Amino acid sequence: MGHLSWFNIEHVWLATGFIGQGLFASHFILQWFKSEMEGRSVIPVNFWYCSLGGGIVLLAYAIHKLDPVFILGQASGLVVYSRNLYLIFRERAALGHAADEARSVS
8 A cells, every 4th residue: 555655535625626716717717718719799598607626616615624614605605506507497497488479479
């Protein structure tokens, strides 16, 4: 087991923190590229998925580190990301319902 002595729980948590931070940071890159492609400021739905995924992983890391400031910050963000996804799905469902009604009338 000597050759795996570097592989311990703290290194797993450190890797988890970096993965969460990478996932969270990717939402900025995604938003920037989408906005450049559109020529205007755009927030794609994947922005919120990356935010939510990164926030969950970073919250787990913050809990492991027992950092109350980091825990509160990540937990608060999860409320915002979840709410935005809910609003997007609600709007899409309403638009789908309106489209279905328009097709049934014509």
